[in-house]
Amino acid sequence: MQIEPVQPKHMEIRRLENTETPPYELLLLADPSLVLVDKYLKEGECFLCEMDGEIIGVFVLLMLNPETVEIKNIAVREAMQGKGIGKQLVKEAIRIAEEIGYRKIEIGTGNSSLNQLALYQKCGFRIVEIIHDFFTFHYKEEILENGMVCRDMIRLRIELAS
Ligand code: COA
Secondary structure: OOOOOOOOOOEEEEEOOOOOOOOHHHHHHHOOOHHHHHHHHHHOEEEEEEEOOEEEEEEEEEEEEOOEEEEEEEEEOHHHOOOOHHHHHHHHHHHHHHHHOOOEEEEEEEOOOHHHHHHHHHOOOEEEEEEOOHHHHHOOOOOEEOOEEOOOEEEEEEEOOO
C-alpha cells in the first residue's frame, strides 16, 4: 500500500484587498466594538493570514503619527490558537513596521488579558503606559476575563532600529 506524503500547510500573510469583506468574526474576537473596528479598518491597513486558502488570522496596523504605528487588532481563529500563529503575526507586523520605516510600534491590551501580555512581551514589547478606566469608559458591556474586570489599557511599545 502506498502512503500519501503529508503536504506541509501553506501559510501566507497578505493585505486585505479593497474589494474583500473584512473578517469581522475574527476582528470581533479581539475587539467587541464593531464601531471601533470599523473606524480603524477605514483609517488603517488590514492584513490577513491564510492557511491553504482559508483565513485563520488577522491584524490591523494604524499610523498614530509619522514615527509610530499601532497594532490595533490581532486575532487567530479559536481552533487555531496556541499553535504559534499569533506570535508569527506579531512578528510580521513588526517586520512590516520596520520595512515602512516607523521608529516605534505599539499595542494596547487589557489589564485582564494575561496571555496577550505574555505574548507581546515575548515578542519584545515593553510596557510604557497605563490608561486607567479605558475599557470601562469606552465599552458599554463589562468585559470579564480570567476572573477579572477589564478596566485599564496597558500600552506596550518596541523602539525599532531604523
Ligand atoms: N504565560 C506565559 N506565556 C504565555 C501565556 C501565559 N499565560 N499565554 C500565552 N503565552 C505565550 C505562549 O507560550 C506563546 O509563546 P511561546 O511561543 O514563546 O511559547 C505565545 O504567548 C502565544 O502563542 P501563539 O500560539 O502564537 O498565540 P495564538 O496563536 O493563540 O494567538 C492571540 C494569540 C492573542 C492572537 C489569540 O489567542 C487570539 O486571537 N485571541 C483572541 C483575540 C485577542 O484577544 N486578541 C488580542 C487583543 S489585545
